[in-house]
Each structure stands twice: as structure tokens, then as C-alpha cells.
């Protein structure tokens with residue numbers, strides 16, 4: 241009997257590993273799509289059409305070399321906590337949104353994947369009361385996008401729309417808005433300027449900050465050395481473990497390996513502003 245159990249246990253180990261790997265690979269995929277979704281914003285194109293014209297999905301492998309910081313592994317400890325069918329555990333993920341349009345859809349797909357793969361039990365979205373840059377997501381964009389997906393004449397898209405609407409109804413997805421996101425404060429002042437928002441973020445197990453503007457406000461838009469640790473550049477802003485998912489469109493970047501920033505500066509003058517490079521940069525709550 242005991243031997244039977246041990247053998248059964250041993251057989252199950254690879255299955256568990258395969259299952260974890262499958263879920264995590266799938267989530268890596270969606271996170272990367274969400275990262276490159278940040279290439280599309282109307283401010284970088286001076287208001288001209290900057291919609292997604294090629295398939296991000298087929299370019300993911302080619303884009304790999306342009307991810308300058310990839311802290312994906314640090315996310316797994318948090319996201320895999322819930323996935324073993326432990327019905328007691330609860331994992332809340334927050335996404336501080338950036339652009340509406342293609343990027344928002346990629347964020348929805350990421351949120352959907354985290355729920356359906358049991359990596360999170362609830363996802364909280366944070367939108368802006370009014371746009372800071374032209375394409376920033378407001379409540380109207382959020383609702384409109386779900387409504388459009390629902391109404392579209394495509395079986396899979398409308399199924400997504402239905403699921404997302406249902407998620408909101410059942411409280412698995414929650415939308416928040418706060419004026420702080422459009423006030424001229426760097427995030428290290430949040431605990432003082434918007435303590436209610438800081439307290440809300442403290443309830444999260446992982447907060448994703450989408451996009452370039454959020455990165456500028458996370459790091460205070462300062463001229464940091466490229467190798468300064470991300471946690472240091474955040475200064476006192478540590479409400480929860482957090483992760484910036486951003487393509488580089490402004491001249492601030494921290495947490496690079498020694499020499500990387502200098503090498504890029506010597507060869508590509510616009511590497512920090514072109515949107516060609518991206519980061520998935522994690523900081524634990526310290």
C-alpha cells in the first residue's frame with residue numbers, strides 16, 4: 241500500500257511539474273503580449289494612427305532580444321501560490337492600466353489567463369479619471385472595449401466579452417479609478433497624498449504597472465544611473481510586490497546589468513525613446 245502510494249506520488253511529480261510549466265509558459269506568453277501591446281500609443285506617434293499592424297504573437301520570439309530586464313521568474317512564486325487547487329488561497333493581482341485600444345485588450349487577455357489558469361483569484365484594474373496622454377484608459381474605454389468584444393461578429397471574441405462582463409459582475413474583476421493617477425505626483429508620495437489608494441494597493445499580492453508614464457512616475461523621472469536597483473529608485477513606494485511592464489519611450493531606466501545602457505547609448509541614440517526595447521521589472525515589497 242505504502243509502496244503504491246510512493247509510486248503514485250513519484251508518477252505525479254512530473255505531472256505536477258508539467259502542469260506548472262504549462263500554466264506558467266502560457267502566462268509568460270500573455271505577459272509578453274501585454275508588454276509589446278505597450279508599443280501602441282498615440283503620444284509616441286504624435287496622434288497619428290499607431291495601431292497594431294503586424295501580429296505580436298508571431299513576433300514574440302524575435303522580440304525576445306529586446307527585453308532588457310526580464311524578472312519573470314520572480315513573479316512565479318507569487319502567481320503559482322494559488323494554482324495547486326488550494327481553494328482556501330486567494331491571490332489578488334492589480335493592473336495599473338495604460339493605453340486603451342490594443343494594449344487594453346492585451347491586458348484583458350492577461351487578466352483572463354491569470355484567472356483561468358488559477359494563478360490569481362481576482363484582478364483589480366486601475367484606470368484614469370481623465371487621460372494624461374491621449375490614449376490613456378478611462379472607465380468609458382474600459383466598458384466600451386468589453387461591450388465591443390461582446391457585440392462583435394466573431395464567436396471567440398464575443399465569448400471573451402461575455403466572460404469579461406461576467407467577471408465584473410461576479411467581482412472577479414474590479415475596476416477602480418482615482419484622481420491620483422492624473423495628478424503631477426511621483427508615486428513615492430502616494431502614501432502621503434493618496435493614503436486610501438496606497439492602502440488599496442497594499443491589499444494586492446502583485447501590482448503590474450503598465451507603460452512608460454507609470455515607469456517615469458515610479459522612478460520619479462530622474463536621471464538615475466542605469467545600474468541603480470529598481471527598489472532603490474522606487475524610494476519609499478513599496479505598497480506590495482510590483483512589476484513594471486513597459487516599452488522604453490522616455491529617457492529613464494534603472495536596474496540594467498553593468499555596461500548595457502552605455503553600450504546601447506553608443507550604438508543607438510534613440511534606444512530609450514523608440515519603444516523598441518521593453519522591460520518586465522520586478523520589485524518585492526521591502
Ligand SMILES: O=P(O)(O)OC[C@@]1(O)O[C@H](CO)[C@@H](O)[C@@H]1O
Pocket residue numbers: 278281283284338339373450451452453454456487489490
Ligand atoms: O505611458 P505610455 O503610454 O507607455 O507612454 C507615454 C509616453 O511615452 O508618451 C510620451 C511621449 O512619447 C512620453 O513622454 C510618455 O512617457
